[in-house]
Amino acid sequence: MKTIITLFTAVLLSQALSAQTTLIPDANFEQQLIYLGYDSGTPNGSVPTASIDTVTSLHISGSNISDLTGIEDFIALTELNCGYNSLTNLDVSNNPALTDLRCDNNTLTSLDVSNNTVLFVLICTENPLTSLDVSGATALTRMFCYDNQLTSLDVSNNTALTFLFCYDNQLTSLDVSNNPALTSLRCDNNTITSLDVSNNTALTGLYCYNNQLTSLDVSNNPALTSMFCYDNQLTSLDVSNNPALTSLKCDNNTLTSLDVSNNTALTYLWCYNNQLTSLDVSGATSLQYLKCYNNQLTSLDVSNNPALTSLYCNDNQLTSLDVSANANLRTLYCSNNLLTSLDFSSNNAFGELDCSNNQLSCLNIKNLPLILWGGNDPFPNPPLPSPFPYPNTYNLSGNPNLTCIEVSDITWATSYFTVAKGNIDATASFSTDCNNPCSSATTGMAEHEIIGKTAEHSLSLNLYPNPVTSSLVVETRYPLQLAIYNVQGKLMVDRAISSTYTMNLSELARGIYFLTATDEQGKVYSQKVVKE
Incomplete structure (x- = not known):
């Protein structure tokens, strides 16, 4: 009899276990579980626990789910992607095996992953989060929490972090001193007043723009390749210890000097809208794009920058500019300076030129391509139609002392440059040889004509x-x-x-x-x- 009772009890227990269910109150959540084969029939508010407690990966993004009750019984879950839903709450405290959690684009206001000690990846972007606890997620290597409403963020326990993207929040401070493995940091578009990256020696990308930084020390970050620190309040910036730097964007600060002579790998430099009186690019031999406009520069030496293709140095106080060593130059904006002469005889790649509003009296544009846009080796000139259709990418206006412009084709020049277009002054004339360019310009001559035609439109x-x-x-x-x-x-x-x-x-x-x-x-x- 005892044996019979024991067997009967075992059968009952087995049936009870097999009949155990997990409540799933959200019909859309359960429907996804049916699609994935973890349930059957139509949603009835529950699923067999035995069908979900061994699931390791669950992808239910974009399913209009507002309640993830039941997720606690997915005890073996390592990957959960529940992004692009309507979740207001998410409890993953009973999912200790989670290594990858993606809950972006919901309406979460708080998130606690302190029990998820093996979590490697956390993506909780584009929520209205005001609180985020990652103190227990000590294995975290990549965290993306941008576009939330966070006012504080503690990552002091996340020593394995390599990627931290916390931009577009409301942070006033950020401490990354305990994150020595950090390689990429984006904390832009916050209100951070100070940032110490001296312990982040592996950092390759630093994006801290649009904050309230008054100083930034990157002397201990030799691996930096990209740094965007624009739209702050920086008064100085030393990049001499950053030889790997390829992109530097430090515009819209209050810098008075900038030296990139040690940055031989630098390709892109944006330092416009500062108060620069000195800019040294002599060692930046790889430089291709330089935007230094709207500063207080009186001189600019680009003779050691043979790769330069775009130069924006307008709105400074330059009295001279030599681009003879810049044969690859396609775009030059040098307007609103104090230039008296320019020689482009060594530049045949131009597609866009604006030297308006200077004090030019002599100008040589003999080698400008007649197909008026970027690139090398311009095509042969087509016959000139009337009216002339080519895009207005050259502007020589605002130079009342410019009486003779040296060109290779007077017909082309007089067709392209017109007072009506506003790209030249009425006093200007053209010649194939301006032997005495500043005093002997005469209108109506075969080799020396005043321009005057219109164009259909302007295209750059x-x-x-x-x-x-x-x-x-x-x-x-x-x-x-x-x-x-x-x-x-x-x-x-x-x-x-x-x-x-x-x-x-x-x-x-x-x-x-x-x-x-x-x-x-x-x-x-x-x-x-x-x-x-």
């Missing part, structure tokens, strides 16, 4: 980089139809664009191609593109 278009390895950026403000042909005339790419667009040319073989851009008036512009 620029391409870079060229030569290109994979991605070709096309900058424009107008709708265009782009086409790329190989040397046999076969169409390789056909794309309509209306704004700046990045073309993926990685699939094209190495060689020479021809890009055409057709505007809304049916006018066609052409450019050779070299694929490396």
Whole structure:
């Protein structure tokens, strides 16, 4: 009899265990579990616990779920993606095996992952979080908590952190001194007043722009490759110990001097809208893009920057500018300075030039390409239609002392530069040889004519980089139809664009191609593109 009772008890216990269920009050949550095969039939408010307690990965994003009650019985869960739902609360305290949690784009106001000690990845972006506790998540390596309403963030226990993206919050301070493994830090768009990164020696990317920083010491960050610290209140910046730096954006501060002579790898430098009286780029031999406009510079030496393709030095106090060593220069804005002469005889890659509002009396633009947009090796000039359709990318106006401009083609010059367009002054004239340019300009002569025609519209278009390895950026403000042909005339790419667009040319073989851009008036512009 005792044996029979024991067997009967075991059967009852087995049936009870097999009948154990987990409450799932959210019908959309249960429906997803049915889709995934963890439940059957139609939602009835519960699922068999035995069908979910061994599940390791659960992806239920974008399912209009507002309640995740029942998640506590997913005790083996290592990955949970519940982003893009309508969750107001999330309790993962009973999911100790979690290594990857993604709960972004919900309406969570608080999140506690202190019990998730093996959590590696946390993505809780774009919620209205005001509180985030990661103190127990000591294994955390990547945390993305941007676009919330956090006023404080404690990451002192997260010593393994490599990525921390906490931008677009309301942080007034941030302590990363206990995060020595940090390689990328984005804390931009907060109200942080001080930031100490001296212990973050592995840091390669620092983005702390649009805060209230008055100082920033990066002397202990030799691995830095990108630093965006613009829109702060910095009065000085020393990057001499950052030899790996390729991109530096420090504009809109109150810097008075900047020395990047030790930054030989620097490619992009934006330092405009400061109070710079001194800028040393002599050692930045890889520099391609330099924007230093709206400062107080009286001199600028770019003779050691042969890779330079874009230079914006307008709105300074420059009295001279030598770009003879910058054969790759495509874009130059040097307007609103005190320049008296400019010689572009060594520059045949120009696509955009604005030297207006200076004190120029002599100007040599003999080698400017007549196809008026970016790139090297301009195509031969097509016949001049009337009215002249080419884009207005050159501006020489605001130089009343400029009486003779040296050009290679007077017909082209007088068609392109007109008072009506506003890209030249009425006193200006053209010659193929300005032997005495500042005093002997005479109108009405075959080689020396005052300009005066109109154009249909103004279009600015620029391409870079060229030569290109994979991605070709096309900058424009107008709708265009782009086409790329190989040397046999076969169409390789056909794309309509209306704004700046990045073309993926990685699939094209190495060689020479021809890009055409057709505007809304049916006018066609052409450019050779070299694929490396």
